[in-house]
Amino acid sequence: MSEQKKAVALISGGLDSMLAAKTVMDQGVHVEGINFFTGFCVEGHTHAIRGQNKAKPKRNNALWVAEQLGIKLHIVDVIEEYKKVLINPKHGYGAHLNPCLDCKIFMVNKAKQWISENGFDFIITGEVIGQRPMSQRKWTMPIIAEQSGADDLLLRPLCAKYLPETLPEREGWVDREKLHDITGRSRKPQFAMAAAMGIDDFAQPAGGCCFLTDASYSAKLVDLWKSHDGHKDYELDDIMLLKVGRHIRPKQNFKVIVSREEGEGRFMEGYKKDFISLRATSHTGPWALIDGNVDAEDIYTAARIVARYGHGKDAEQVDMVIMQPDGSEREIHVKPFAADEIPQAWFI
Numbered sequence: 584m585s586e587q588k589k590a591v592a593l594i595s596g597g598l599d600s601m602l603a604a605k606t607v608m609d610q611g612v613h614v615e616g617i618n619f620f621t622g623f624c625v626e627g628h629t630h631a632i633r634g635q636n637k638a639k640p641k642r643n644n645a646l647w648v649a650e651q652l653g654i655k656l657h658i659v660d661v662i663e664e665y666k667k668v669l670i671n672p673k674h675g676y677g678a679h680l681n682p683c684l685d686c687k688i689f690m691v692n693k694a695k696q697w698i699s700e701n702g703f704d705f706i707i708t709g710e711v712i713g714q715r716p717m718s719q720r721k722w723t724m725p726i727i728a729e730q731s732g733a734d735d736l737l738l739r740p741l742c743a744k745y746l747p748e749t750l751p752e753r754e755g756w757v758d759r760e761k762l763h764d765i766t767g768r769s770r771k772p773q774f775a776m777a778a779a780m781g782i783d784d785f786a787q788p789a790g791g792c793c794f795l796t797d798a799s800y801s802a803k804l805v806d807l808w809k810s811h812d813g814h815k816d817y818e819l820d821d822i823m824l825l826k827v828g829r830h831i832r833p834k835q836n837f838k839v840i841v842s843r844e845e846g847e848g849r850f851m852e853g854y855k856k857d858f859i860s861l862r863a864t865s866h867t868g869p870w871a872l873i874d875g876n877v878d879a880e881d882i883y884t885a886a887r888i889v890a891r892y893g894h895g896k897d898a899e900q901v902d903m904v905i906m907q908p909d910g911s912e913r914e915i916h917v918k919p920f921a922a923d924e925i926p927q928a929w930f931i
């Protein structure tokens with residue numbers, strides 16, 4: 584009996600990668616999943632800490648997909664290596680700061696390294712020709728295969744019939760006839776396939792796999808780089824904090840991050856040893872952080888902003904506690920800004 588072939592599937596947590604993996608599993612191939620954590624993933628962060636969409640399950644969809652398929656999932660931390668992809672993408676950015684083509688090449692290349700190290704035979708992705716404007720086009724498919732080094736070890740089961748035969752097809756590890764011919768942006772074929780496979784619960788991410796496709800997130804990242812004198816660098820904490828709160832920059836030297844809800848406030852409290860924190864004591868209100876080097880006047884401005892977002896917004900005076908990273912505290916009294924006193928230009 585021939586040896587069972589092994590494939591690793593890039594699992595984002597969405598429907599396409601789930602269907603791609605299932606298609607190949609159904610042909611008797613041993614499939615395991617791989618998910619790359621860049622720090623920009625939507626999964627398992629904002630979903631988990633924010634109270635909105637309470638009806639939506641708070642789960643890591645990549646893990647959930649693996650569980651549904653009954654396969655192992657390897658979550659690989661690529662935070663450091665991903666910086667060079669984002670900071671200097673050879674193929675440029677998409678509509679926002681999403682370097683999708685370079686990102687795909689990077690991830691498939693990482694998967695290629697992984698299969699070599701782990702004795703697997705080929706790679707599966709859920710890519711569909713024409714599905715995404717930047718990375719999933721007919722002309723990008725060979726670029727990803729070539730520049731990642733995966734070449735014909737990369738199988739895209741959902742659109743394989745429109746692509747040249749890959750090694751797994753030529754060798755008969757998978758039957759090309761049982762692969763698919765999906766193209767375009769419509770999701771109908773995937774929904775039909777899911778129904779046929781008995782899959783009735785899946786994530787439908789609105790804006791792709793990561794925050795880099797989001798206009799407001801990208802604007803905050805550009806602002807962060809500007810505040811670093813144009814150096815496009817970042818740490819994990821920086822990019823995590825860009826996912827929460829209102830970001831308001833009254834002056835070049837500092838910005839204020841104001842939580843929008845309780846869950847965000849609790850998350851931001853975890854940063855009280857890294858930033859100056861503020862909160863109203865005379866009224867209920869949000870948790871806030873000051874990011875930057877500030878003097879007393881800047882702190883006063885920040886406190887007036889934060890007071891604006893609490894229940895004391897119309898009060899003559901709001902008492903605020905200012906907490907330093909070393910744990911020392913002091914109280915100040917401020918008059919909240921009126922809505923029209925905060926210029927639109929301060930909002931990032």
Ligand code: SF4
Nearest residue numbers: 682683686791792793
């Ligand atoms: S949306 Fe984000 S994770 Fe997905 S390919 Fe683009 S840059 Fe990469």
